[in-house]
Amino acid sequence: MSNVKVLVVDDEDSIRRFLRVALASQSYTLFESTSGQEALSCIAEHKPDLIILDLGLPDIDGVEVTRLLREWTKIPIIILSVRGSESDKIAALDAGADDYLTKPFSVGELLARLRAALRRAAQTPGEPVFTIGSLKVDLLRRLVTVEDNEVQLTPNEYELLRLFVVNAGKVLTHRHLLREVWGTEYGNEFHMLHVNISNLRRKIERDTTRPQFIITEPGVGYRLRIS
Amino acid sequence: MAHKDLPPNSGLSLKKKERRTPALKFAWRYYLLGCGLVAVATLLGHLASGLFAPTNIIMIYLLCVTVSAIAGGFGPAILVSILSVLAFDFFFVRPYLTFNVEDIQYIFTLIVLLLVGIALSYFTSMLRRQTETSKRHEQEMSALYALGQDLAIASDLQSYTRSIINRIKGTIGQDVIIFLPDARNEATLKAYTDSPEINVDANIFNAAMRSFQRKEITECGSDAIEGAKSLCLPLITTRRAVGVLVLIQPEDANDYSDEQERLLSAYSDLAAVAIESIQLADELHNAEILKATEKLQTALLNAISHDLRTPLVSIIGVLSSLQEEGMDLDDADKRSLIQVAREEADRLNHLITNLLDESRLESGALKLSLQPAEVNDLVGATLEQLGSRVNNRMIQIDIPTDLPFIRVDFGLFVQALVNIVDNALKYSPPDSLIEISGRHVQQEVHIEIVDRGTGIPEQDLPYIFDKFYRIKRPDNVSGTGLGLSITKGLVEAHGGHIEAKSQAGRGTIVSIILPVSADLMTTEKFNE
Numbered sequence: 001m002s003n004v005k006v007l008v009v010d011d012e013d014s015i016r017r018f019l020r021v022a023l024a025s026q027s028y029t030l031f032e033s034t035s036g037q038e039a040l041s042c043i044a045e046h047k048p049d050l051i052i053l054d055l056g057l058p059d060i061d062g063v064e065v066t067r068l069l070r071e072w073t074k075i076p077i078i079i080l081s082v083r084g085s086e087s088d089k090i091a092a093l094d095a096g097a098d099d100y101l102t103k104p105f106s107v108g109e110l111l112a113r114l115r116a117a118l119r120r121a122a123q124t125p126g127e128p129v130f131t132i133g134s135l136k137v138d139l140l141r142r143l144v145t146v147e148d149n150e151v152q153l154t155p156n157e158y159e160l161l162r163l164f165v166v167n168a169g170k171v172l173t174h175r176h177l178l179r180e181v182w183g184t185e186y187g188n189e190f191h192m193l194h195v196n197i198s199n200l201r202r203k204i205e206r207d208t209t210r211p212q213f214i215i216t217e218p219g220v221g222y223r224l225r226i227s
Numbered sequence: 228m229a230h231k232d233l234p235p236n237s238g239l240s241l242k243k244k245e246r247r248t249p250a251l252k253f254a255w256r257y258y259l260l261g262c263g264l265v266a267v268a269t270l271l272g273h274l275a276s277g278l279f280a281p282t283n284i285i286m287i288y289l290l291c292v293t294v295s296a297i298a299g300g301f302g303p304a305i306l307v308s309i310l311s312v313l314a315f316d317f318f319f320v321r322p323y324l325t326f327n328v329e330d331i332q333y334i335f336t337l338i339v340l341l342l343v344g345i346a347l348s349y350f351t352s353m354l355r356r357q358t359e360t361s362k363r364h365e366q367e368m369s370a371l372y373a374l375g376q377d378l379a380i381a382s383d384l385q386s387y388t389r390s391i392i393n394r395i396k397g398t399i400g401q402d403v404i405i406f407l408p409d410a411r412n413e414a415t416l417k418a419y420t421d422s423p424e425i426n427v428d429a430n431i432f433n434a435a436m437r438s439f440q441r442k443e444i445t446e447c448g449s450d451a452i453e454g455a456k457s458l459c460l461p462l463i464t465t466r467r468a469v470g471v472l473v474l475i476q477p478e479d480a481n482d483y484s485d486e487q488e489r490l491l492s493a494y495s496d497l498a499a500v501a502i503e504s505i506q507l508a509d510e511l512h513n514a515e516i517l518k519a520t521e522k523l524q525t526a527l528l529n530a531i532s533h534d535l536r537t538p539l540v541s542i543i544g545v546l547s548s549l550q551e552e553g554m555d556l557d558d559a560d561k562r563s564l565i566q567v568a569r570e571e572a573d574r575l576n577h578l579i580t581n582l583l584d585e586s587r588l589e590s591g592a593l594k595l596s597l598q599p600a601e602v603n604d605l606v607g608a609t610l611e612q613l614g615s616r617v618n619n620r621m622i623q624i625d626i627p628t629d630l631p632f633i634r635v636d637f638g639l640f641v642q643a644l645v646n647i648v649d650n651a652l653k654y655s656p657p658d659s660l661i662e663i664s665g666r667h668v669q670q671e672v673h674i675e676i677v678d679r680g681t682g683i684p685e686q687d688l689p690y691i692f693d694k695f696y697r698i699k700r701p702d703n704v705s706g707t708g709l710g711l712s713i714t715k716g717l718v719e720a721h722g723g724h725i726e727a728k729s730q731a732g733r734g735t736i737v738s739i740i741l742p743v744s745a746d747l748m749t750t751e752k753f754n755e
Contacts, residue, residue, distance in 0.1 A: 083580060086596060086638060102578055174598070191599040191632060191747060198601050202628065209607040209624050216604050219596060219637040 004118065005046060009039040009065070010054040010080065019052065022107045031074040036060030040068065048075065050118055052110075053097070055081045055088050063091045070096035078118035080105070086219035093173050093220070100171060100220070116169035116226055129166045132226060135204055135213055137165050146204050156181055157200045164214060164224035173221040197222060256300025261307040264291040269314045281319045285336055288315055290341060291359035296348035300355070302349030305341075365488060367493050370398055374494060378501045387505055391498045394475070399487055402475040406435040407502065410509075416471065425475070434459045435471040456480075460491065462499035469503045485598070534578055538571035573614070577645070581709050584642060588716040592664040595720060597641065599632040599747050602665040602674060607636070608642040616652055626665040632747045633672050635721055643717040646710040647676045647737050649703045653682025655734065667743075674739040680716075683729035691727055 005026045016032050023030050031046055036057045040050050044066035045050065051069070055062035066077055079092045079100040089100045098117045103112060128140035134147045139162060144151045153161065159181045163172060178186045178193050186192070197214060205211045215225050229476060236478035266293045272284040289310035316326055320333050339407035377390030384407065392403045402425055406416040418427045434447035445459045455477055462470040472495050483491065545568035548554055549561065556564070587593040603626045610617050651661050655678040662677040685693060688694045692715040719724045723741035 056372065104572075185712050194599055194601055194604075194632060198603070209626070210610060211607060216608050216637075218608050218641055219598075 003029065003136060003196040004050070005029045005031065005204060006114070007033060007039065007046070007051045009033045009036070009047040009051065009057065011035065011056075011058050012054070015054075015080075018107075021112075022111070026111060034058075036062070036065045039065060042086050043069065043073070049121070050076045050078065050114060052078050052080060052114075054091060055079055055085065061089060061163070063095055066092050066095040066097050068186050074121070076121045078110075080112055080118060089220050090175075093171060094175065098170055104189040113169070115162075117138060120167070120170060130168065130169075132224075139165065144204070151203050153200065153203060154196075156196055157203070160196060160200055161204075164222070168224045171221050171223045177221065241344065244365055254299070254302065257295065257303040258306055261291070261295040261299060261303040264295060265310040265314055267291075267305055268311065269318055269382060272315075272319060276319065279331075281315075282321055282336075285315060285340065288312075290342060292340060292344040293347055296344055297351045299348075301345075301348040302353045304344045308341045308344030312340055312343075314341075345718040367487060370490055371497055372395070373492050374497055378497070384505055384509075385419070387498075387501055389421055391472075391494065392419070392421045395472075395494055396493070398490055399474065399483075401477070401480065404435075404473040404475065405462075405470060405498075406432075406439065406473065407470040408506075409498065423611055431457050431459075431473060431475075435473055439468055439471045460501060462495055462501045464499045466503070469499050469506060520752050528589060531582070535575065538575040538578075538601065542568045542575075543634055570615075579650070580642065581713050582647070584639070584717065585713050588713065588720065593639070593720060595635055595636040597634045597721075598637050600637050600640070601632055602630050602672065603628075605633075605635070605637070605641055606646060606663055606665075606674075608641045610647050612641060613648060613652070617648070620652060620657065621660045623660060623662045624664070625653070625662065627667070630665045630667055631743045633741050634744055634747060635741070639717050640721065643714040643732065643739070644674075644676075646714040647739075650710065651676055651678035651680065651735070651737075654678065655681075670743055672743055674741075674742050676737045679734040682733055682735050683732040684726065684731050685729075688727060688729055692725065704720050712718075 004027075006023055007032065008016055008017055008023075009032075010019075011034045016034075020030055020032070031040050031042055031048055036059045039051070039053070039057075040060075042048075047225045053065060059063070060068075061080075062079065066079075069075065069077065076099075077092075077097040079089060079097045080103055081089050081092075082099055082103050089102075093100065098120070099113050101113060128138065130137045130139065133174055133205050136143075136148075138144075142158065144153055144158070144161065160177065163177060163180055174193055175187045178189055182189065182192070198208070201208045201211055201214055204213060211223055215223050217223055265288070268287045272287055275284065275287075292304060292307050293312060313326065316333065317324060374390065374394045377394060378387060381387045381390050388405045388407070391405060395401075395403045402426060404425060405419045407419060409415045409417040416432070416439060418432070420427070430447045433523040434445045434457060438445040438461045442461045442463055447457055447459070447715050448455070455475055458474045458476060460472045460474070461468050462472055474491075474613075487588050496510040545564045548556070548564060555570070568613070584593070603624075606624060606626065610622065634671060648661070648663070655661065659679040661679075662675070664675045664677070666673045666675070687696075692711050694709065696712070718741075721741060725739070726738045727735060728738075729735040
């Protein structure tokens with residue numbers, strides 16, 4: 001992990017300062033930008049492996065920065081945002097951001113998301129069997145087991161779970177899930193999505209109120225927990 | 228002229244020149260009639276002189292005096308009395324056809340006749356004046372009563388002015404503009420009319436302004452209407468000028484009659500008092516709002532300064548002890564200190580979230596992004612957000628799997644639940660059970676949070692959802708008194724309502740009741 005380059009884009013000096021310390025302790029090489037413009041030129045120059053991007057930048061909107069970057073690169077982007085701007089988060093995620101964190105956040109959480117995003121970016125095809133705790137998903141044989149007991153899923157439930165597994169740790173927005181599983185014309189059928197998630201959880205989670213695998217991201221979407 | 232030192236009933240004085248009253252105009256007819264009556268009486272007396280004694284002929288003259296006193300008043304009565312005496316003396320008292328009086332007793336007759344005439348005319352004219360006065364009063368009273376009735380049902384300045392304008396227009400027949408001080412700028416006047424066609428030109432405005440400032444009647448011409456004039460009557464109470472009443476007089480308008488003048492005077496007095504009363508009520512209302520706002524701000528400031536600073540005290544304390552070089556802290560000490568700081572920081576975050584929600588609720592800037600959500604999921608996110616605080620508590624969740632989804636803003640609704648569960652955690656013993664349950668009752672979903680804590684005293688129960696209301700407790704649990712009021716605001720923003728039941732010493736039940744929309748009632752169609 002020693003040569004991993006991370007760019008932090010935030011206009012708040014204190015936030016950059018504590019991120020500097022936290023990231024340096026993990027041996028990441030750090031670049032810093034205080035505006036969207038600066039970030040874009042820094043990315044072109046240094047080609048970082050991951051970007052931590054604040055949505056509230058003084059010049060260009062973070063969502064716009066994401067959109068501009070996604071035109072030419074798949075560098076993982078983790079969004080920083082405040083509570084109450086769920087629509088901005090969704091917009092950034094739909095524009096291609098990989099993950100988001102709501103300020104204030106803990107460094108532990110940030111590092112976990114960062115590692116997950118880097119791992120996904122470096123992912124090599126293969127590993128058809130995904131295991132997390134008692135849950136095992138065999139993508140090759142379309143077999144799902146919990147504590148070695150086979151679970152019967154409907155095709156849509158399986159498709160949802162497959163998306164979660166393929167994007168393990170990544171936030172998937174409601175609309176993204178609906179489009180991927182049911183098709184673009186179902187982008188607003190939120191009730192249908194929630195009902196299917198509810199059913200899926202009932203089949204794989206031990207406690208549906210405190211799910212271990214499929215985590216709700218309030219107002220944004222769902223993600224599969226990986227650690 | 229009306230003047231501020233005079234009482235409101237000082238009346239108007241609109242006349243520029245003395246006008247002849249109708250009674251005066253026709254007075255000469257009564258004098259002529261009186262002369263005729265005396266002539267007729269003399270003729271009758273002459274015809275009857277053979278039959279009656281002269282004393283009885285006087286009765287005919289007395290009748291004439293009486294008639295002219297009643298009909299014509301004082302002047303004609305005196306004239307008829309004198310003429311009667313002269314005629315009687317001339318024709319019926321020896322020596323005839325001279326004014327000499329032979330018999331001294333007729334002089335007495337003459338004097339009595341004169342006195343009767345004077346007395347009768349005096350009393351009848353007094354009676355007539357009284358009748359006229361009371362008739363005028365009655366008209367005034369009924370006009371004022373009608374306006375009073377209008378004003379009694381009017382509730383704002385707009386309807387007040389409309390009533391006044393309509394009444395004056397109805398009785399005087401002229402267009403009326405009322406100028407009142409502008410609420411936004413006290414230094415200027417705002418015009419109230421009953422139709423937009425009435426043109427308030429600069430002339431009228433300036434005249435009204437002058438009238439308002441000097442508290443006197445002013446007149447001016449109008450640029451807008453050829454030949455028209457306007458008359459500005461200041462509306463004055465004992466305390467101040469409250470506005471100006473402007474009458475638009477067409478070119479061919481007559482001067483006002485006494486009745487109209489009196490009516491106008493009465494109307495403007497009543498209007499002045501009525502307008503002042505509503506102005507005073509407005510001022511009082513504004514003062515109350517200001518007071519309430521100040522009280523709220525003070526409470527908010529107190530809450531913020533106390534509750535924001537308390538966690539900061541711990542955080543700064545922890546950080547400074549970690550920074551302090553001379554302190555000998557082992558790892559366990561450090562961990563426990565950091566844990567304290569972390570918890571306090573989380574509390575601060577929670578507080579700020581609530582304050583933000585509150586201000587957004589208050590300003591109406593809160594936009595709900597509604598989506599169907601599973602109660603189970605909402606409760607899960609709530610517990611997730613409360614983090615370590617719920618991990619070592621016994622929490623029993625009872626939510627049936629077939630409970631309908633509810634349409635909520637996930638984040639905000641979770642915040643509402645967090646506030647309630649947070650209270651349940653704070654006000655119950657650490658080893659006691661907290662129950663969270665969901666029920667489907669007809670077209671509603673009921674979410675209940677039950678604790679077995681200290682409960683809420685009965686006298687406090689109605690107020691717990693009020694802003695900044697905190698129950699006096701011996702235990703020093705921190706809080707702003709904002710949490711429940713925000714929760715109520717959030718739940719109501721979702722079209723639901725919130726209730727609390729409690730028994731002191733036994734615990735509290737908080738229920739959130741939300742309607743279920745018909746399209747969320749069934750989940751069958753999604754189950755393949």
